Amino acid sequence: MIFNSIDFALFLPIVFLLYWFFFKNSIRFQNILIVVASYVFYGWWDWRFLFLIFFSTLVDFFVGLKLKDEKSNRRRIIFLGTSVFINLGLLFFFKYYNFFLDSFVSSFSFFGVQLNGNHLNIILPVGISFYTFQTMSYTIDVYKRKLDPTKDFIAFSAFVSFFPQLVAGPIERASNLLPQFFEKRKFDYNKAVDGLRQILWGLFKKVVIADNCAEIANQIFNNTGDYSGFTLIIGAIAFTFQIYGDFSGYSDIAIGVSRLFGFDLMQNFKNPYFSRDIAEFWRRWHISLSTWFRDYVYIPLGGSRGNKWKIVRNIFIIFLLSGFWHGANWTFIAWGGLNALYFLPLLLVSKNRKNIDEISYGRNLPKFREFTSILLTFSLTVFAWVFFRAESMNHVFLFFKRFLNGIQFKSSYIDAYNFMYWEIGIELILIIIVFIIIEWIGRHNKHSLEKILVNQNKVYRYIFYYFNYI
Amino acid sequence: MIRFVIKVCLFFLPFIVILGSVILLDPFKVWFEYEDYYKEEVISTNRENVCLKLFEKGYTKYKFNSFILGSSRSQAFKTREWSKYLDSTSRPFHFDASGEGIYGIKNKLEYLDRIGNQIDNVLIIVDENTLITNYNRKGHLFISPPTLSGESNIEFHKSFFKTCLNPKFIYAYIDYKLTKKEKPYMGFLFNNMNCTVNYNGDVFYNRYDYSIRSDSLSYYKDLTSKGVFYQRKNERKDIYSMISEIEEHQLKVIYRILKKHNTKYKIVVSPLYDQRPLNIERVNLLNKLFGKENVFDFSGSNQYTESVGNFYESSHYRPHVANEIMKIVYN
Numbered sequence: 090m091i092f093n094s095i096d097f098a099l100f101l102p103i104v105f106l107l108y109w110f111f112f113k114n115s116i117r118f119q120n121i122l123i124v125v126a127s128y129v130f131y132g133w134w135d136w137r138f139l140f141l142i143f144f145s146t147l148v149d150f151f152v153g154l155k156l157k158d159e160k161s162n163r164r165r166i167i168f169l170g171t172s173v174f175i176n177l178g179l180l181f182f183f184k185y186y187n188f189f190l191d192s193f194v195s196s197f198s199f200f201g202v203q204l205n206g207n208h209l210n211i212i213l214p215v216g217i218s219f220y221t222f223q224t225m226s227y228t229i230d231v232y233k234r235k236l237d238p239t240k241d242f243i244a245f246s247a248f249v250s251f252f253p254q255l256v257a258g259p260i261e262r263a264s265n266l267l268p269q270f271f272e273k274r275k276f277d278y279n280k281a282v283d284g285l286r287q288i289l290w291g292l293f294k295k296v297v298i299a300d301n302c303a304e305i306a307n308q309i310f311n312n313t314g315d316y317s318g319f320t321l322i323i324g325a326i327a328f329t330f331q332i333y334g335d336f337s338g339y340s341d342i343a344i345g346v347s348r349l350f351g352f353d354l355m356q357n358f359k360n361p362y363f364s365r366d367i368a369e370f371w372r373r374w375h376i377s378l379s380t381w382f383r384d385y386v387y388i389p390l391g392g393s394r395g396n397k398w399k400i401v402r403n404i405f406i407i408f409l410l411s412g413f414w415h416g417a418n419w420t421f422i423a424w425g426g427l428n429a430l431y432f433l434p435l436l437l438v439s440k441n442r443k444n445i446d447e448i449s450y451g452r453n454l455p456k457f458r459e460f461t462s463i464l465l466t467f468s469l470t471v472f473a474w475v476f477f478r479a480e481s482m483n484h485v486f487l488f489f490k491r492f493l494n495g496i497q498f499k500s501s502y503i504d505a506y507n508f509m510y511w512e513i514g515i516e517l518i519l520i521i522i523v524f525i526i527i528e529w530i531g532r533h534n535k536h537s538l539e540k541i542l543v544n545q546n547k548v549y550r551y552i553f554y555y556f557n558y559i
Numbered sequence: 560m561i562r563f564v565i566k567v568c569l570f571f572l573p574f575i576v577i578l579g580s581v582i583l584l585d586p587f588k589v590w591f592e593y594e595d596y597y598k599e600e601v602i603s604t605n606r607e608n609v610c611l612k613l614f615e616k617g618y619t620k621y622k623f624n625s626f627i628l629g630s631s632r633s634q635a636f637k638t639r640e641w642s643k644y645l646d647s648t649s650r651p652f653h654f655d656a657s658g659e660g661i662y663g664i665k666n667k668l669e670y671l672d673r674i675g676n677q678i679d680n681v682l683i684i685v686d687e688n689t690l691i692t693n694y695n696r697k698g699h700l701f702i703s704p705p706t707l708s709g710e711s712n713i714e715f716h717k718s719f720f721k722t723c724l725n726p727k728f729i730y731a732y733i734d735y736k737l738t739k740k741e742k743p744y745m746g747f748l749f750n751n752m753n754c755t756v757n758y759n760g761d762v763f764y765n766r767y768d769y770s771i772r773s774d775s776l777s778y779y780k781d782l783t784s785k786g787v788f789y790q791r792k793n794e795r796k797d798i799y800s801m802i803s804e805i806e807e808h809q810l811k812v813i814y815r816i817l818k819k820h821n822t823k824y825k826i827v828v829s830p831l832y833d834q835r836p837l838n839i840e841r842v843n844l845l846n847k848l849f850g851k852e853n854v855f856d857f858s859g860s861n862q863y864t865e866s867v868g869n870f871y872e873s874s875h876y877r878p879h880v881a882n883e884i885m886k887i888v889y890n
Contacts, residue, residue, distance in 0.1 A: 095713050109560055276560045285567070554570070 090133040092342045093296050100130065101346065108350055109276055120247045120270055123350070127250035131216070138214040141179060146249045148175050149224040153238030153245075156231045165232060172228040176221040183213050188417030216256035218414055222381055224249055227263040229385055236264050244270040253346040257339040259357040259377035266354070274351030284348030286538040289554060291341030298524055299334030301517050302327040310478055313487050318495025319505035321488060322471075323513070328478045329471050330521065333362065336375065341536055360532045362470070363448050365462035367431040368441035370470060378414070382407045397437060404436060405429045415477070420485060424476040431469055447533055574724075581723040586732060587699060589719050592616075597756050601741060602732075605719075606631065607656030607663060608704045610760055614652060617758050623652035624677040628667060629684030630659035631762075632829050632874070635881035636682060638759040644889035645680050653760030658701050660692020661685070665809045666707040668816040678820040683813075685845075686829045686858065687837055693805045767871045779867050788867045791834050802840055814848050824849070825888050828856040830863035830880065832873040855888050 090096040104126045112118040132139045152172040159165050181189075227248075230236040239245050248267045254260075309316055309324025316324070337358035344354045361373035371379050390403045405426065412425020435441040448463075449455045455463060479485040495501045509518065531537030582590050586602050588609070596609045614623065625645055627636050638651035645651070656663050664683060671678050695703050695710055699718040705711065722728055731745045753766040770778045782788055817824050826849055828837050836859030845854045857863055869880045 095717065106564075276563075278560075278563055281563055 090130060092339065092346075093292055096133065100126075101349075105349055113276070116271065116273055117243065119274065120241075120243045123247040123252070123270075124243060124250060127247070127252035127255060130252040131250065131255060134215050141183075141214055141217070142220060142250055145176060145179065145221060145224055146246050148172060149228050149249070150239075150242055150245050152228050153231045154240065156228065157238045169228055169232045173225055176225050180217055180221045183217055185413075185417045192419075219258050219260055220249055220255060222260050222378075223263075226260070226381060226385065227267070230263055236267075239267060241271070251347075251352075253343040253350075253352075254354055257336070257343065258375070259340055259343065259355050260381055261354060261377065266352070269352050277351065280348050280351070283539060284345040286554075287341050287345030287348070287536045289345075290536055290538045291338045291343075291345060294334040294338030294341065294524075296338075297334075297520060299331045299338055301520075302331035302334065305513055306331050306478065310480075310484075310488075313484065313491060316495075316508075317491045317504070318498065318501025320501070320508045321492045321495070323505055323508060325471050325475050325478075327513075329362075329467075329474050332474065332477070333358070344536070356535055360448075360528055360537075362467055363463055363529065363532060364466045365444040365448065365459060366435060366440070366466055367428070367469060368435045369444040370466055371428070371432065372445075378411065382411055386410060393436065400436065401433060404433055408432065418480075419482055420476050420479050423482065423485070424473055427473045427476060431473070450533070577724065578720060581720060586723065587719050589716065595756075597754050597762075601735070603700055605657070605700055605702065605704070607659070607701075607707070609756075610654055610656065611704055611706060613756070613758070613760055614654060618652075618676060621650050621652075621758065622677075623650045623759075625649040625651040625680035626667070626671070626678065627651065627653045627655065627682045627684070628659070628664045629655055629829075630686075630689055631655060631657055632686065632831075632876065633659075633682075633684035634762050634764075635876050635878050636684060636827075636885065637761050637878055637881070638757075639761070640878070640882050640885060641682060644885060649680055651680070651759055653762075655760070656701075656703070658688070658692065658696065660689050660694070660696070661806065661809045661813065662693045662695060663703055663707070664689075665812050666703060666709075668813055670707050672816050672819065678817070678822045681817060681822050681824040683824065683826045684829055685826060686831055687835075687841070690806060690810075690837075690841055691803075693803065693809050764871060771871075775868070782872060783867070787872050788832070788870070789873065791832070802844060807844065810844065810848050817849075824853060826854045827884060827888060828854070828858045830857040830861060830869075830876060830884075832864060832867075832870050832876075834858075834860045834864045836860075855884070857884060 090100060104122065108119055108122055112122055128139055128142075131142060149172050152168050155168045156165055159168060227236070231238045244267065247270050248261075248263065251261075251266070305327035306324050309321060310328070313321070340357035344356070347354045355377055357375060357377050359373040359376065361370050364370035364373055387403055387407045390406065391399055392403065393400055408425040408429035409422055410425070412421040412423070412428070415421045415424075432441070435443075444462075449459060454460075475488055476485055479488060495504075527541065528537050531539060531541055534540050585591050588596050588604050592612065596604060596612065617623065625638075625641075627633055627638065627641060633655045634653070636653075638653055641651055642649060654667050668678065668681075695708050697718065699722045702715055702718045703710070705715050708715075731742075735741065735745065753764075753769075755763045755765060757763075779788070816822075826845060828842070828845075837856060842854070842856055863869055863876070863880050863883070868877075870876050
């Protein structure tokens with residue numbers, strides 16, 4: 090079930106009441122409830138998916154125990170390799186099999202050889218990219234002896250399947266989330282209220298911003314041939330807001346729901362579109378995934394140590410993998426590659442950590458230079474998102490060809506203006522502006538509504554909440 | 560903890576009250592059954608849902624076995640006129656929907672097939688929009704009822720709740736209920752075309768017909784000055800909306816059902832004001848699947864699309880055009 094559905098709206102209060110009323114005195118029963126609820130939540134899409142997640146949980150639970158007991162380094166590597174092989178194997182099969190097959194067949198057809206690929210009708214299990222990475226982080230940390238494995242299968246199952254973050258992250262580290270399943274959870278009123286605020290904001294981002302921008306983006310991207318020039322850029326910007334609203338909205342809801350149950354998840358998005366350079370963007374966008382790749386791929390490869398070619402290689406590997414993680418299409422790989430090209434110059438001249446301070450801290454508005462940096466970074470990400478959204482590389486080329494052809498004509502500006510006025514409408518534009526303002530005001534907080542209006546009159550607060558809700 | 564639960568319940572109380580009111584008032588006539596869905600009220604309803612209710616109410620009594628399918632543009636084709644070209648055992652029904660697509664046409668035929676209803680004659684009215692609409696559309700006026708779509712009941716009813724919770728709608732609805740006056744700001748949520756519907760599902764746009772009969776010159780002059788009848792450009796669209804696999808699949812399903820029932824069918828491509836011809840690939844596909852002798856293309860620039868007098872406005876042509884078309888199609 091998805092967060093913005095009536096099914097979830099009924100599911101959540103039931104689980105919440107059972108958790109805090111019937112099982113509040115037993116950590117074990119609370120964990121069992123979480124496992125059961127998570128499996129119901131996940132099975133709601135397709136009950137067959139449950140076998141996969143259970144299998145993945147079972148394998149990594151036992152691998153974890155073996156890694157602790159095993160003294161031989163060679164055997165420890167074999168155990169770790171088993172976990173990685175099974176998790177990645179599942180991921181590759183369900184997500185990437187047809188992609189690799191099609192690419193293989195296409196590469197031969199390029200030379201005039203026609204192969205008959207056996208395309209499989211594979212259903213992609215929801216969230217598989219998230220929970221496989223989450224469980225692998227557990228076995229890798231146990232292997233590195235950063236973490237002791239748990240003997241509590243229920244707690245471990247709850248960690249793997251925890252429903253708020255199961256299908257769309259954040260990808261939690263075992264060292265952060267797993268210990269919370271052993272601690273006694275006491276209902277914290279303020280935490281729960283703030284959790285609700287975060288859920289409300291997440292829903293706003295998803296339902297109002299993302300879904301409305303999706304309609305515009307889909308209209309333009311699905312009919313690229315009908316549009317040109319600046320109207321296409323509107324589509325790209327709409328997608329930029331759509332993907333942020335979708336992704337960060339889901340994360341906010343996940344974190345907010347977790348707080349209702351007494352859990353603290355990591356922050357996954359930190360107002361990335363206010364970044365002053367690409368390096369900062371990647372410290373603020375999908376933090377759980379980028380830090381996963383940094384810790385488990387980039388650093389083991391050598392990170393920023395070694396000669397320049399090694400650094401370039403490492404950067405390209407993680408960005409290409411990151412792109413590929415998002416989807417089985419060359420467009421995602423191209424998107425990753427483009428971001429690597431953006432990032433590399435900063436790293437090579439050691440300017441990747443230039444903007445690590447808070448944006449415009451203590452000021453209401455950014456300085457002019459900051460503002461231009463933000464705009465430039467935003468423009469680069471919009472450009473890259475075109476690759477992410479396009480259906481194929483041909484679609485990307487068509488998009489940019491029609492953009493370049495269109496901007497030569499004055500009518501392109503008029504068409505774009507008309508599109509904004511008639512198709513988007515002044516209300517949505519105003520809502521997006523208000524959204525950006527709220528995000529800016531709340532940029533130093535864990536979520537934008539954390540401190541906004543908290544000290545205000547109750548009436549103003551409730552008007553704001555109802556307005557958001559409506 | 561209890562304080563938290565009570566506060567949450569109180570927070571949602573206004574919405575529960577509004578939702579309860581919405582169901583009781585049922586402005587879109589979705590939750591209860593009605594004798595006449597077009598009586599008195601001027602709020603636009605989901606035409607497909609209304610059509611379905613009308614059919615369910617009447618099919619055992621009237622034994623409908625002949626169907627006109629298509630969007631609101633198909634309403635130019637009246638069942639009474641169509642009957643003249645069918646045999647005496649035919650019982651026609653107008654099974655249309657607002658902005659209908661082949662998704663909806665396919666679903667209706669599947670529904671009729673599923674309930675074992677005879678499908679002796681079918682007249683399908685299409686245009687490019689119909690052919691590219693191969694999915695369940697969003698919005699309370701367009702979403703397909705679950706009986707036809709097989710999709711979620713919750714999603715269907717949610718679309719009406721969403722509209723009812725729109726502050727613009729709430730304000731306009733209360734205003735109308737109190738004053739009984741239609742005002743310009745009420746816009747598309749309200750529909751005062753003064754329509755009547757017969758048991759065959761034909762819709763009569765009485766307000767338009769009356770205006771044209773009383774003073775056609777003023778009627779068309781007024782619409783032209785408002786830009787409704789715009790200057791037309793005679794050009795083919797630069798195609799990126801190609802024929803999709805889904806579109807082709809749905810057309811094949813339609814054909815299979817018609818073949819299964821030995822249905823006598825005709826497909827008419829509507830003569831639209833924009834004078835844009837249906838792209839040749841689509842015409843060829845229709846000919847290939849349904850036979851050239853059954854497909855009639857009236858799109859593009861021709862005698863039917865030339866005169867503004869053939870249209871109510873730039874989207875819908877008038878019944879006399881449909882009557883001329885039927886003469887050609889059935890001869």
